[in-house]
Every structure is written in structure tokens, then in C-alpha cells.
Amino acid sequence: MIEIQALKKVFRQKRKEVLAVDEVSFEVGKGVVYGLIGPNGAGKTTLVKLLSTLIIPTSGTAFINGHNIASQDSEVRESIGLAAGTERSFYYRLSGWQNLLFFGALQKINSGDLKNRIESLLKRLDIYSEKDKEFMKCSTGEKRKLDLARCLLTDPPVLLLDEPTTSIDPYSAMKIREVIGELKEKGRTILLVTHNLYEAERLCDRVGIMNEGKLVKEGSLATLKTEAPTKRLIIRLEKFPPEEFLQKLRVFGEVKDKPERREIEIMLQDSKKLNELINLVNSSDLSLESIQTRELSLEEIFIKYTQGQG
Amino acid sequence: MNRVIAFIYRGWITMFSYKTALVLQFLSMLVTTASFYFLAKLVGFQANNPYLAQYGGNYMSFLIIGVIFQSFVSVSQNSFSSTIRNEQLMGTLESLLMSRTPLYQILVYSTLWTFIFTLINIVVILAAAILVFKVSLNVNYLSAFIIFFLSIISLGGIGMISAGVIMVTKQGDPVSWFVTMLSAFLSGVYYPIEVLPKFLKSLALILPNTHALIALRQTLTNHYSISQVKDQILILAIFALVTIPLGIISFKLGFDRSRKEGTLSYY
Numbered sequence: 001m002i003e004i005q006a007l008k009k010v011f012r013q014k015r016k017e018v019l020a021v022d023e024v025s026f027e028v029g030k031g032v033v034y035g036l037i038g039p040n041g042a043g044k045t046t047l048v049k050l051l052s053t054l055i056i057p058t059s060g061t062a063f064i065n066g067h068n069i070a071s072q073d074s075e076v077r078e079s080i081g082l083a084a085g086t087e088r089s090f091y092y093r094l095s096g097w098q099n100l101l102f103f104g105a106l107q108k109i110n111s112g113d114l115k116n117r118i119e120s121l122l123k124r125l126d127i128y129s130e131k132d133k134e135f136m137k138c139s140t141g142e143k144r145k146l147d148l149a150r151c152l153l154t155d156p157p158v159l160l161l162d163e164p165t166t167s168i169d170p171y172s173a174m175k176i177r178e179v180i181g182e183l184k185e186k187g188r189t190i191l192l193v194t195h196n197l198y199e200a201e202r203l204c205d206r207v208g209i210m211n212e213g214k215l216v217k218e219g220s221l222a223t224l225k226t227e228a229p230t231k232r233l234i235i236r237l238e239k240f241p242p243e244e245f246l247q248k249l250r251v252f253g254e255v256k257d258k259p260e261r262r263e264i265e266i267m268l269q270d271s272k273k274l275n276e277l278i279n280l281v282n283s284s285d286l287s288l289e290s291i292q293t294r295e296l297s298l299e300e301i302f303i304k305y306t307q308g309q310g
Numbered sequence: 311m312n313r314v315i316a317f318i319y320r321g322w323i324t325m326f327s328y329k330t331a332l333v334l335q336f337l338s339m340l341v342t343t344a345s346f347y348f349l350a351k352l353v354g355f356q357a358n359n360p361y362l363a364q365y366g367g368n369y370m371s372f373l374i375i376g377v378i379f380q381s382f383v384s385v386s387q388n389s390f391s392s393t394i395r396n397e398q399l400m401g402t403l404e405s406l407l408m409s410r411t412p413l414y415q416i417l418v419y420s421t422l423w424t425f426i427f428t429l430i431n432i433v434v435i436l437a438a439a440i441l442v443f444k445v446s447l448n449v450n451y452l453s454a455f456i457i458f459f460l461s462i463i464s465l466g467g468i469g470m471i472s473a474g475v476i477m478v479t480k481q482g483d484p485v486s487w488f489v490t491m492l493s494a495f496l497s498g499v500y501y502p503i504e505v506l507p508k509f510l511k512s513l514a515l516i517l518p519n520t521h522a523l524i525a526l527r528q529t530l531t532n533h534y535s536i537s538q539v540k541d542q543i544l545i546l547a548i549f550a551l552v553t554i555p556l557g558i559i560s561f562k563l564g565f566d567r568s569r570k571e572g573t574l575s576y577y
Contacts, residue, residue, distance in 0.1 A: 011572055020572075046572065054404055055572045074412070082408050086575075088401025091320060093327040098319075105316035106409035106416075134327075150405070 002028040006060035020046040022213035031187040035204030039306050042210040044193045048160050052082050064158050081151030085162040087143050092136035096146045104153045121149040126175055141172030162193045197298045211306040225295050230304050231268040232294045238287040252277050321423020343435050346373045347443045361502045366531040374439045375527050376499040378432050383493055385428045386465035389421035390473035391483050398577040453536045454529040460546035461522040467553025474564030480577055493519040518549040
């Protein structure tokens with residue numbers, strides 16, 4: 001369980017204050033995968049490091065399995081597995097197996113259990129055959145899998161996964177997603193930072209969108225789609241309207257015309273103006289055949305909330 | 311795997327993966343020992359030399375002990391900060407900190423391999439000095455061990471202060487630089503402190519290294535007992551009592567500042 005309460009982090013850089021995380025609050029329950037998305041520099045990795053106790057917050061707090069990140073850092077670290085998504089977190093001259101043995105020993109796992117655990121994780125992630133390859137010779141996909149394997153050595157209840165599938169081949173990404181799915185089934189609490197919106201849609205029960213340090217929107221995917229301020233409307237007419245009418249529609253939002261299908265797609269910027277739009281269409285001499293609302297994709301919602309930054 | 315063994319295993323695997331560097335390092339040791347021999351030959355064996363008399367009059371053994379001690383000084387003073395620096399460079403510091411092993415243990419265990427390797431170096435140098443260059447030692451093992459141990463502890467405290475500084479500055483540690491430079495210059499590594507002008511000699515006596523070296527030479531060449539080096543033991547114990555708490559506080563302050571600034575992974 002992760003509970004974040006008004007967590008804030010301000011960095012001082014060259015006499016300037018940089019607000020990296022701005023009073024972020026949300027919860028991730030047991031067995032839930034929470035996707036954190038946002039443009040580069042939105043504060044996602046800083047948030048993960050705050051939760052990992054690697055950075056001290058400026059104000060606010062968070063609890064990992066009931067342990068306060070500010071005052072119970074060792075208990076917090078015992079409760080989490082962190083896959084930081086960086087290639088520079090292993091010893092390059094050691095093999096994958098040797099690296100995991102080393103980090104496992106630091107986790108105080110006894111030798112026999114540790115070897116069994118490493119073997120089963122490497123087999124599950126399909127890299128057992130590469131276990132003796134020096135880390136520096138591993139592919140990016142293998143490195144990401146080793147990163148995930150390391151954070152699962154202690155089978156922690158809470159997992160913080162920072163872009164675990166970035167820059168890797170589709171097969172490796174699929175394998176990692178499969179394992180994340182299994183961990184969710186086992187009741188692990190997972191915070192997944194990702195730029196891959198397909199991954200977020202597929203794996204996450206809830207999604208938070210961060211921008212400029214703020215959590216600008218969060219909720220289940222269904223909620224995000226329902227509550228999105230922008231609506232996509234498909235209007236079908238008996239005959240395609242003239243340009244003057246399209247100009248009037250553009251006041252409501254971006255318009256895409258599809259004359260061959262006698263359809264107009266409008267990204268309605270303010271959903272409160274839906275009635276006004278319908279009245280406009282009805283008051284014209286164009287016969288309205290149908291009007292439909294279509295769901296926005298997560299990508300469109302993301303762009304809407306982050307204004308296309310990234 | 312036991313954590314102590316894990317750190318030694320990591321050091322072993324890493325070092326032996328750089329085979330050429332390893333061979334060159336051992337060759338350098340032998341060449342350095344040979345250089346000392348010729349330097350000592352130039353100075354000559356002078357039992358009545360006023361500066362060397364109290365150390366047995368043999369400049370070769372004087373130099374060898376000085377260099378051996380300086381190796382340990384260097385490891386004690388620099389290994390904590392260099393451990394932090396290396397982990398920062400490799401990007402592994404945060405991964406280590408995420409483990410269930412407390413930070414101070416990580417710091418101490420990380421230096422174990424460096425100490426072991428330094429010990430191997432010293433054994434090679436001593437073996438070459440004794441077997442090839444006929445250096446004779448008259449060792450009181452117990453008192454020599456106590457002096458070595460107390461030196462490592464007291465200088466380790468300074469090393470921890472350096473590690474705290476490196477946490478923040480990432481590169482460039484004035485504490486370690488200052489102490490190492492002063493130690494090589496003043497504490498009698500290459501020449502007895504008796505050759506120094508009075509004011510430098512007074513300064514030399516402020517350093518724990520000077521007392522450690524005086525006592526070490528006496529225990530390794532003149533078979534001095536614990537009671538004969540009790541003054542140095544007391545001085546080193548006092549240094550240890552002061553530097554260790556200071557080192558722990560300094561390291562904690564540096565670590566927390568780095569966490570506050572979010573720069574643990576910077577290098």
C-alpha cells in the first residue's frame with residue numbers, strides 16, 4: 001500500500017528554486033497497478049526517489065506499507081523493490097548471476113534460498129541462458145530484466161518500476177509486462193512510471209498524469225476518459241456542409257471534415273458547450289443524421305492535460 | 311552468501327578482470343622496492359647516523375616500513391571516499407543504499423577488498439625486501455599489530471570525514487588531500503622527522519601518522535614491546551576517539567545533504 005500526502009520537493013539549483021514535485025497526493029492499494037505518466041521533467045522519477053527514501057522531501061509525507069518515508073527509511077526500503085530503469089546500476093565486470101548474488105547477499109537472503117530465487121527469476125524472465133554473461137555485454141533488454149529480477153529478490157510487497165520497458169525490443173517488453181501482470185495477481189502494490197501509453201492502458205488499474213511537478217489528473221482509465229474536458233464528437237449529416245458552417249463549428253474546437261462519409265469530427269474543448277453545438281447544427285438547414293461521442297485515447301487525454309509538452 | 315564475503319568476492323572478480331593492470335601493479339611494486347634498495351645503497355648503512363641510529367641504522371628498512379605504512383595510511387584515509395566516488399561513477403550507489411544492509415556497513419565492507427589487496431602488496435614488498443635485498447627485521451608482532459590497528463582506526467575516522475565531503479563535492483576532497491600530503495611530507499615516511507626544522511617537527515607531531523610511524527618502526531625493527539610504545543598507543547587511541555565520532559557525524563551530514571539535494575547519483 002502506498003499513501004502519498006501532499007508530497008513536495010523543491011531543489012535549489014544555482015540560487016534558483018526548482019519545484020520538482022508539487023504537493024502530490026494519491027494512494028495505491030494492494031494488488032493495484034498505478035501508472036504514472038507525464039512528459040520528461042514532470043517529476044515522476046523524483047517522486048519515485050522520494051518514495052524510495054533516496055531523496056528527502058521538502059514537505060508532506062508518504063507511507064509505504066504503513067512506514068513513513070521520512071522517519072522509517074530502513075523499514076520503507078525493506079518493503080519496496082525499486083527498478084530504477086537505469087543501466088548504470090550494476091557492476092559491469094560481474095555477470096548477471098554474480099551481480100544478483102551480490103545484491104541478494106546485501107538483502108540478507110541466505111545463500112541457498114538466494115540461488116534458487118535467482119534461478120527462478122532468471123528463468124521466468126527468459127534470461128537464464130545468459131546468466132554468466134558479463135553485465136557490460138548484456139543487451140538493453142537483458143539489463144532491464146536483470147533490474148527487474150534484482151528488485152524482486154526479496155519478493156517485496158511494494159514495487160516501484162521506473163520505465164521498465166523503455167528502449168527494449170517488443171519481446172522483452174512483453175515478457176516484463178507479463179511478469180508485472182503476475183505480480184499484480186499476487187497482490188503486489190505497483191507504481192509503474194511509463195511513457196508507453198499502450199502499456200499504461202493494458203496494465204494499469206489507475207493512472208496519474210503528472211505535469212510540471214503536479215498531479216494534474218488521476219483516476220481509473222474509465223474515469224479519465226469520462227471526465228476528460230475534451231469530447232470527440234462525430235456528427236453525420238445528410239449532406240456535407242459548406243465552408244461557412246465549418247467555420248462556425250471551429251469555434252468549439254478542432255474540426256476534421258470527412259466529406260466522403262458526410263461526417264465532421266469535432267474535438268469539443270469545453271464539454272459544457274455540447275448543447276450549444278447541437279442547437280447550432282439543428283438550427284441550420286443541414287439535416288442531422290446522427291451525433292456520437294467517441295472515447296478519447298489515453299494518448300489524447302495525456303496530451304490534453306499536459307498541453308503537448310515532452 | 312555472507313555480506314562480508316560478497317564484498318570481497320566483488321572486489322576479487324573486478325580486479326582479476328583487469329589482468330594487465332594487475333600484472334603491471336605487481337611489477338611496479340618490485341621495481342619500487344629495487345629503487346629503494348639503490349637509494350639505500352647511496353645513503354649507505356650507517357649505524358652511527360644520528361638520524362637513523364634509533365631505527366637500526368638501515369635506510370632500506372626505514373624506507374620499506376615508511377612505504378608500507380603510507381600504503382595503509384592511504385587506504386585508511388582514502389578508501390571510504392574512493393568507495394563512494396567509485397559507486398557514484400558506476401551508478402551503483404543508489405542500488406547499494408536500497409538494500410537491507412545499513413549504510414555504515416556498506417562503507418566498511420566496501421573497503422575490505424582494498425585492505426586485503428594492500429596487504430597482499432605489502433607481503434610482496436616485504437618478501438622481496440627480505441629475500442632479495444636482505445633487509446632484516448626484528449618484529450614484535452603483538453605491539454606492531456596494535457599500532458597498525460589503532461592507526462587504521464584513527465585514520466579511518468579521517469577517511470569517513472573525507473567520505474562525507476565526497477558525498478557533497480563528488481570530486482575533490484580537501485580533507486584527504488591535506489592529511490595525505492602532510493603525512494607524506496612531515497610524518498617521516500621517507501626521512502626521519504629529526505631532519506625537519508623545529509617548527510615543521512612540531513607540526514609533524516600533531517599528526518597521528520607521525521606517532522604511528524615512529525612506533526611501527528620500533529616494533530618492526532627493534533622489537534619494541536607494548537610498554538615501550540605505550541605513549542604512541544595512547545596518542546593513537548585519543549586520535550581514534552576523536553576522529554571516529556567526527557567521521558560518523560560528517561558522513562551522516564554529507565549523506566543527508568546529498569539526499570536533500572537529490573544528488574546521490576550525481577558524479
